[in-house]
Amino acid sequence: MPEATVPDNAPEHCPGTESEEAGKADACAGCPNAQICATAPKGPDPDLPVIQKRLELVKRKVLVLSGKGGVGKSTFTTQLAHAFAADPIKQVGVVDVDVCGPSIPRMLSVTEERLHASASGWQPVYASDNLACVSVGLMLEEEGDAVIWRGPKKNGIIKQFLRDVDWGDEGLDILLVDTPPGTSDEHLAVVSSLKLAGIDGAILVTTPQEVSIQDVRRELDFCRKVGIKVLGLVENMSGFSCPNCHKASDIFPPTTGGAKALASEYSVPFLGSVPLDPRLAHCCDRGQSFVEEWPGTPAALGLGKVSQGK
Template identity: 65%
Template sequence: MVQAQNPAADVPDNAPEHCPGTESEFAGKSAACDGCDNQQICASNDPKLPDPSLPFIRKRMANVRRKILVLSGKGGVGKSTFTAQLGWAFAADDQLQTGIMDVDICGPSIPTILGIAAEQVHSSASGWSPVYVQDNLGVMSVGFMLPSSRDAVMWRGPKKNGLIAQFLKDVDWGELDYLVVDTPPGTSDEHLSIVQFLKESGIDGAVLITTPQEVALQDVRREIDFCRKVGVRILGLVENMSGFVCPGCKTESKIFKPTTGGAKRLAEETGIELLGCVPLDPRIGKSADYGVSFLDEYPDSPASTAYLDIIDRIKEILAD
């Protein structure tokens, strides 16, 4: 079994819980450093040099045509499920090579959704090899490196950042048409790291996932603000669980009522395109549990139609 190559090497053994790391620009200066024995030493360090990983990341990413982030402000809105459908839809074209990178380090669900949770990562002279769902769809996730699905990942920020750097510089993705990055909820370490590491290589855009209720939309507004502050292009919004579709009669009912207008209203307020709305079909969850493509299993579902329309629109935007 492959183990991460100590991505937290810049964190002292006696560091406080939220240590930013000795190589961080905040070393010795953040609130987490107060009272630490190393605070004065870290604060007096010379200006930080550029991250040594960047040239290697730039070299790897030169072989990737399109890089897409899938973001959500809140957990449980179907972000990883959408990422999987996006990956499967891209890979439906035999001429396209697609990769999915799961940087939701504390909650890596992509291996289960894609039906490859029992697989392991192998290394070679050219780096780590992705786990392949099919010949043209490769996946990398920390989930492949855990002894079991019950094991918790309890890492400080620098160690998470180090693993993300390794996924970008040490994974032998080969030539890719699309690299889809599944991120955790929020706007914290993992998001800042992926933007920083891909800054020179370029991020083609982000897809933001929400559900209709205001409590989810509030967090998406923060995600929009994050993207604009770090200069990531927003491809559009997707509203998941936009009503319930009965598998028998195909009637749609509103389960999560959009009391404040849902994603449509948010898109109008922010000037962001609403890519589409995906109704809640209980078979989506079933497909994720069994690790099969919902699009292939239930092509007649209104949810499949919505997914495919959204994915076609994403392709159109990226082709411009």
């Protein structure tokens, strides 16, 4: 039995979630997941080879994670996508798996568009010639409609995004997966669905203050437990860059050293800092590329540094 089928919090002698004895063995007595394991399909997931085939032309698959909400993860994802797409020969895709809070369509200014199916699969919505996205927000009748789904339905739509979306005959240079905060159903669904297709790594986004840093520690532990390589940490909202006087000030003081100290502690790369800039928020509201609208600003330079891996 593969070790990966045994959850970390499983009781002793757990038979594994893919075993025919899952949820039925003596060791399962008292486990809160016993009923789920007993009724879930057994054996390897037949969709995994299909997802692997679908994504074989995607050169890099990168998760964007954050330990808590409000750190600007979706803002960072969209602006990083714009930074990659600034190179016209690169094809960039964004999968929004924040099912209950899909903000990517607004930030890419495609809220009036809808996903539709064709003979080759679901067609992503294009924000520009070389930047496409898929999101639950592109399936709603109204942008403000609430998505009230339980775990299995959320997991199902995430699997469909990875299995059924047609990214074109030439594939993608990079696929960014924007996740919700924390380490929950959506994250596990992405990791399990990409088991064969592979994940190149994860970028973790935090803000400088300790309350955010502590949550990123949990995210780092999640990556370690599920075997995802951490490509690096990004410190978002790293000081405030005044567009008038051009002076910087710390809105969220890094009382314990911020992301740079955390990266050093865990021996992972520190990819850079992106300071607060009100013009960045305006660009996201309008679906604009900040690096194109305001080149040379500290925030644009920070985003460019991360996209270039420097």
